[in-house]
Amino acid sequence: MNIFKNKIIYWSEDDSIRKLYDSICKDEISISSTDTILGFLGNTTQNSFDKIVKLKGRKEDKPFLILIDSYEKIFNFVDKETIDNPKILNIIKNFWPGPLTIIFNAKKNTPDFLCSKEKTIALRCPKHDGLQKILIFFDGLFSTSANKSNEQVAANLEDINIDIINNTKYIVIDKNNIDTNYKLDQTLPSTILDITNRNYIKVVREGAISVKELKKIYGEDFVK
Structure with missing residues (x-):
């Protein structure tokens, strides 16, 4: 428990936001609560990308989600003409901010560490006051589940691999979601939609937002 206490800061405290901002600018990686699951948080730089890859213990050819604070x-990452479909814009309007990740076609000049080999990029606007406070200072921030690639997603802080705890700067959490044992509310990961094909939308993962909810707004079936 002591190792948690030495690293924990709270989203609700202004000093915590300053500390987190400074550490992100130095390419240090932290763990944070979100509107979904516990995740890593880091600057969208090659150095931060490499550090998260090492923490996850996975190959470098798979990009990370990027969190942004606004539509x-x-x-910053996508050309306007790639999302000119009114139905897609309606989905974004209805479910952002929220637990919906969308895979877009990235701009041609997007660095390789930000996107896939196919030049696609995953973005999400979280419904989380703390994350919104820090995201306004950046074009975007890397996020991915705070676990090793071969391990289960952590439901609470005690589930996080000790190697990860030792090699991250802060654990940023919500005071109102924590009890004396540092256990957080367990939630579903975000739902992921792929809109890179103009002819259809593909459901990559059904998570916190159901396909049924999305279909009410979209008005058509999705590809699974």
């Missing part, structure tokens, strides 16, 4: 920041 407008999509266009």
